[in-house]
Amino acid sequence: MKISVGFSEDDLRRLSGHRSFVRGQGYRDAVSCLEVEDGWFSARVQGTEDYAVEIAVDGAGALSGACDCPYGQEGNFCKHCVAVGLAVLTRASDVPLQRSAAASRAKGLAQWLDSLPREELLALVREQVERDRELRRRLELRAATARGDDPVVRERVRALLDPAPFASYGYVEFADAHAYGQQASEAVTALRTLIADGRAALAVTLSREAMAALHRAYEDIDDESGSVGSVAQELAEAHLEACRAARPDPLETAEWLVRHLLGSEYDVFDADPVDYREVLGTDGLARLRQLATEAWRRKPSGWAEKHLMERLVKAAGTVDELIAVYAADLSPTGDTHLAIARELDAAGRPDEALEWAERGLRELAETHRGGSGLEDYLCERHAEEGRPARATAVRRDGFRVRRSLAAYRLLRECARAEGTWERERPAALELLREDAARSGPSWYGGPVLIDALIDDGDLGAAWRTAAEGHAASHQWLTLADLVREDRPADALPVYLSLIDPLKKITGDANYQRIARLLLGARECHRNLGTSQEFADYVAALRAEQKRKRNLMKVLDQHGL
Structure with a gap:
């Protein structure tokens, strides 16, 4: 069984x-x-x-x-x-x-x-408290919380957020960040205990102090795992819970919230101001909007300022107010133009949306042409509204600026939908041919022209272009894989030439590459009817590389 x-x-x-x-x-x-x-x-x-x-x-x-x-x-x-x-x-x-x-x-x-009798049980607990410092800290905090000893609660919360016991040379390394996060999470537990015990006002004050302390500590913590960041979010949630229970002064809360969201703490603590609506009330929300607007006008390019304004306007403003926020700092990537266009679409104003998108395309930086979200949006609009030639024109202009394989594919897709690819293709390939002639031989990326011809399935032209001396090794390998069934005599020298430089390199990843090339060469020999010649080649390679035991293991694994 x-x-x-x-x-x-x-x-x-x-x-x-x-x-x-x-x-x-x-x-x-x-x-x-x-x-x-x-x-x-x-x-x-x-x-x-x-x-x-x-x-x-x-x-x-x-x-x-x-x-x-x-x-x-x-x-x-x-x-x-x-x-x-x-x-x-x-x-x-x-x-x-x-x-x-x-x-x-x-x-x-x-x-x-x-x-156990009460005294024996207490003795057992005391014994464990003496031995386990972490347990003692937790129980001290719970005891202070239970008896209402505010100074001790505040001191213990601060101690839990102190990274010094985990820091080497003033810095908490990755291996110690998780343990520090576990300790800091006890502060969250204490705050929630205060809220549950009807002392939410104190929890409001302590949670703010705790967030400030954790922010100061966070600058010197390797928190790649995110464990300390999770505690930061739990602290923020505890603050909101405390505010909902204590209902602190709405104007003061609005002022603190703006400082919190626009200050350096924003790198660690994220919060949605809309979540504080019931805490702030009408007056608090008005104060929050006023302070956020003033900060945004002082610094319209500030990320935190823009984010705060966008969130507030989306929650309670008009689409024109939101567009004003976006338009105050237009990005050269086209992202803000695209955001405006989508907001206008959602508001049922498609003509204005198209105008903003076309303006964005005119202002788009060259480095972002040839496949931007703005181009995608315009092509979709033109295609949906029966303007395929305009969609192709967008892709054509993008490809001319940024002649990548991705941009070539987008142009091909659009032109095929219009039925004009046979007319577009020669001009596009000529541009790539000019690039290849200027770039010269390459052992890294290789000319986009070869990638485009391969992507088109025009293997003959791709092989001829590669033979002119401009192809990178990965392009040769792709070509060899694609033609070895029909042209094994042409593919075989490619595999063998790619193996030679790898013989001087060690490492399992390199050995796997050698095995992969040998498998391709074996297939060529089989198609040529020269399998014995391949066996002799592998035997010679094994004899030459016999000291590389891991290579021998890899070859054995692949039956070579």
């Missing part, structure tokens, strides 16, 4: 990805201290360091994992999680008994604690 632990190897592979799954297989024997509970498994995995891992299966069968390695702290199901999962699957037959034993232990512990 097959025993289920709630997940399979396929679940591990799907959640981790192929790379982490394969690497996790190599760590299966590094798993130790495996513990089984109802719905979760924990263990230690010896990697670069000794990592703590926990994987869990919820009631709906969803698998999740957590590991304190750097990759795991980013929220990924890492190779160590895979290793623990594989270890559990290997020992699946033991899992029911271990779960039963864990349940029995938990029940026994609960019964024992219930049976």
Whole structure:
């Protein structure tokens, strides 16, 4: 009888990805201290360091994992999680008994604690408080909150947000950011306890102080995993909850909110001013709008100022007011022109929308031509309204400015829809031909002309252009792959020439490239009826590269 632990190897592979799954297989024997509970498994995995891992299966069968390695702290199901999962699957037959034993232990512990006299239980708690500083900090804060000792609550909240215990040389590194985030989250718990205990006014003040303290600390934290940023958002949410409960002065709250949203804290704390409507009331909202407008007029190009104004106007203003905000600082990328056009469309003013889009196209910086959102919008409008020639003209102008493969494809798509591609194509290719002649030989990107000819399926012209000496290696490889069935004698020298420079390079990724080229060469030899010649070539290559053991393994894996 097959025993289920709630997940399979396929679940591990799907959640981790192929790379982490394969690497996790190599760590299966590094798993130790495996513990089984109802719905979760924990263990230690010896990697670069000794990592703590926990994987869990919820009631709906969803698998999740957590590991304190750097990759795991980013929220990924890492190779160590895979290793623990594989270890559990290997020992699946033991899992029911271990779960039963864990349940029995938990029940026994609960019964024992219930049976202890009050003094013994208090002694046990005091013993743990002495040993566990983190537990002591949490209990001190809860005790101060319960007895209404505001100075101690404020001091403990500040202490929880102090990064000094986690900082090396004044900086909290990536590996320590998660632990700091866990400690800081206790401040959020304390604030919500205050709110629940009817002391929301104090929670308003402390949450603002906490956000300011966390912002100062955040500048010196490597928060790539986002764990500290999550605490910042929880603090902001706690502040809003406290305001809803305490109903502080609406004018003062509006002034604080503008300072908060326009200050440097905005890099860490995001908030929607509209969420504060019921807290601010009519007077507070008017003050908020007044202060936001004044700040925006002083600095119309400021990102935070624009964002705040846009949000307020979208919530309670007119489309013309919103357009005024956008128009005060038009972007050379065309994004603001496009935003205006879409707002006008939504307001049922399509003619004005088209005018703004066409103005944006005229003002669009050259670096953003050949596939911008503004061009996409105009082409869609022209096509929908029966103006295919104008749509093609937009793509043609974009391609002439930015002669990329993407711009070529867009022009082709539009011209085909109009039925004029056969007329457009020669001129477009001539422009790319001029670019190729100017750029000369390339071993990196290669001329767009070759990519365009390949994309058109014009392999003969693409091969001739490549033979003129301008193609990059990746373009030659693409061509060889495409013609090897019909022209193996032409494709074979390409594969062999691409292998030669790789012989001097080490590394598994390079070895995989060699194997991939050899497979292409083998296919050519098969089509030519010269398989023995290929076998001799591989034998010579193996003899020449025999000291590269990983290369030999890769060749073996591919049957070469």
